[in-house]
Amino acid sequence: MSGAAYRVSAAAGRARGRDEGPVQETGEVMGSRRVGPYTLLDVVAPHVAVRVLPGQFVSVAVDGPETLLRRPFSVSGISGAPAGGGIEIVFETLGPGTVWLAGRDRHDAVDVVGPLGRPFTAPPEPAPCLLVGGGYGAAPLVLLGRTLRERGLRVDFLLGAATQSRLLGVMDAKRIAGTTTVTTEDGSAGRAGIVTDAMEDVLDANGSGAVYACGPMPMLAAVSEVAAGRGVPVQVAVEESMACGVGVCWSCVVPYRRDDGVANVRACLDGPVLDGARVDWPTLRTWWAGGAQSPELTP
Amino acid sequence: MTSGSQSQQVVDVAEARPAGVDLSVDLGPVTLANPVLAASGCFASGREIDRFFDVDRLGAVIVKSLTLEPRGGLPTPRMAETPSGMLNAIGLQNPGLDRWLAEDLPWLLDAGVPTIVSIAGNTVDEFGALARALRRVRGPVAVEANISCPNVEDRDRVFACRQDTTGEAVRAVTDVLHLPVFAKLSPDVPDIVAIAEAARAAGATGVSLVNTLPGMAIDVERRRPRLAAVTGGLSGPAIRPVAVRAVHQVHRAMPLMPIIGMGGVRTVADVVELVLAGASAVAVGTATFVNPMATLDLVEGLPGWLAARGHTSVADLRGAVSS
Numbered sequence: 001m002s003g004a005a006y007r008v009s010a011a012a013g014r015a016r017g018r019d020e021g022p023v024q025e026t027g028e029v030m031g032s033r034r035v036g037p038y039t040l041l042d043v044v045a046p047h048v049a050v051r052v053l054p055g056q057f058v059s060v061a062v063d064g065p066e067t068l069l070r071r072p073f074s075v076s077g078i079s080g081a082p083a084g085g086g087i088e089i090v091f092e093t094l095g096p097g098t099v100w101l102a103g104r105d106r107h108d109a110v111d112v113v114g115p116l117g118r119p120f121t122a123p124p125e126p127a128p129c130l131l132v133g134g135g136y137g138a139a140p141l142v143l144l145g146r147t148l149r150e151r152g153l154r155v156d157f158l159l160g161a162a163t164q165s166r167l168l169g170v171m172d173a174k175r176i177a178g179t180t181t182v183t184t185e186d187g188s189a190g191r192a193g194i195v196t197d198a199m200e201d202v203l204d205a206n207g208s209g210a211v212y213a214c215g216p217m218p219m220l221a222a223v224s225e226v227a228a229g230r231g232v233p234v235q236v237a238v239e240e241s242m243a244c245g246v247g248v249c250w251s252c253v254v255p256y257r258r259d260d261g262v263a264n265v266r267a268c269l270d271g272p273v274l275d276g277a278r279v280d281w282p283t284l285r286t287w288w289a290g291g292a293q294s295p296e297l298t299p
Numbered sequence: 300m301t302s303g304s305q306s307q308q309v310v311d312v313a314e315a316r317p318a319g320v321d322l323s324v325d326l327g328p329v330t331l332a333n334p335v336l337a338a339s340g341c342f343a344s345g346r347e348i349d350r351f352f353d354v355d356r357l358g359a360v361i362v363k364s365l366t367l368e369p370r371g372g373l374p375t376p377r378m379a380e381t382p383s384g385m386l387n388a389i390g391l392q393n394p395g396l397d398r399w400l401a402e403d404l405p406w407l408l409d410a411g412v413p414t415i416v417s418i419a420g421n422t423v424d425e426f427g428a429l430a431r432a433l434r435r436v437r438g439p440v441a442v443e444a445n446i447s448c449p450n451v452e453d454r455d456r457v458f459a460c461r462q463d464t465t466g467e468a469v470r471a472v473t474d475v476l477h478l479p480v481f482a483k484l485s486p487d488v489p490d491i492v493a494i495a496e497a498a499r500a501a502g503a504t505g506v507s508l509v510n511t512l513p514g515m516a517i518d519v520e521r522r523r524p525r526l527a528a529v530t531g532g533l534s535g536p537a538i539r540p541v542a543v544r545a546v547h548q549v550h551r552a553m554p555l556m557p558i559i560g561m562g563g564v565r566t567v568a569d570v571v572e573l574v575l576a577g578a579s580a581v582a583v584g585t586a587t588f589v590n591p592m593a594t595l596d597l598v599e600g601l602p603g604w605l606a607a608r609g610h611t612s613v614a615d616l617r618g619a620v621s622s
Binding site for chain 2: 016017018021022023024061066067068069070111113240241242243244246247248249250251252253254262263264269286287290
């Protein structure tokens, strides 16, 4: 109820919303390119670009056959900011919505809502930071790494994927990081295995005092447990099936230990960045296995 | 962790409101400024969408169904997109009536948007207890009794699947409340007019038509249901013809009874379609998931649509389909 009235932009990029928080903006595609099996899309959306923080996401309207809902993407980069700024998103074409989006040409309009959700936050005490990414889940970590470096913090990367072509952001990471460690499950690049096989060594070698992770949920569970086992603060950007992205549909919940009990919190509003030590991974694993009913939770 | 200043100029836009178009509608004794409502379960506390626009621009907000006790809801996945629609199985996650009264109702009242309280009981007695808890509450303009939720005393079949259980649940609320009561009905019945008549006979002011349709989707590669709860409620444009049919049938049978219509409304023409079928007001749900500005777009687009066709009042179009 406070703040400015409903507004629109006088500029070409039409944005609606308030002076702070998320807006709905008509963005303009500046280009797209293939990055291995992924598509990187650069969209000029100045109101979103100037507000977005590492770890936040946008939801993009798509127009594939019979599609209805927006698609959420974490922001992987900012281009041309602050004036005339664009956002970069990275995705894999897995269904009609992402196929449609990958087919957008330069200067096509796309409808963007964002920035959404809570961003990563700086470590409570200055400490070397380890950024752990899995597959295209590494997308928001380069942006985060740059921001942490601007704060004078040491940054190390640990990036994993099933195979070399599915790694994302390795070159960007090398530009930012003290060290960049790579794992692939098939051994086609770096160390053979998964990120948590290398994580203890990387933490020891760099004296990491904070862990940030983004990638598949089972990876986030394993990374959180390694970090929490060593008493290292860990922030994870979670992923969950999402209808609205703005906190009203209650689809994207994650069981989370709050001070008053375990609650199903919304990934889109309370997350996507959550304290990995507080996510109730054992309950989530029963959900992933299927068939388990929800435990008694505080809403 | 970084911050930037607003680089682009923003300007206020005048509210487009053609002169001479009356958007006000009546829900029984309640008059609303316009017929566009937020549907239950699709607007959370109100604060989430108020990040985008002042929610008092809406005719009313029907809040997410409240139960006596807090509910954590179902496991994920809770949502699956389907052709022109979506399935959901949330499990009525909500803070419970008491906490909502303490934490969320004051915000809505302060926001100045008419508030319709949706309540859901596991049993007839729970509907009565929820109604008693609302007796001395000031502020809400009406109650929506969500009787399309499972009745634990009837093998979890929904109250609204039978006339007798519909009547019992509605009567438990209308017996103790002086507020207007709208019974929210399921379209998954052979004779929705009979169910609506049972609700009316039990003292309901009107009915809300329709709740989601039961549905299911299967991941054929993994041979698993796409929802953790196996089945869920289908919403979105896919069900709009079902809503239009149900509203039309009930309005024909009881033309004086107020009806809140909902089901897949996305455009101004969709709002008008439900009004022509017989809706007094129209609630919007899934469209808000697609676009947080959806309800405001309808409020702003409706006057121009009506004016362009020479209509001066939306209420005049109620039930005006020729047949």
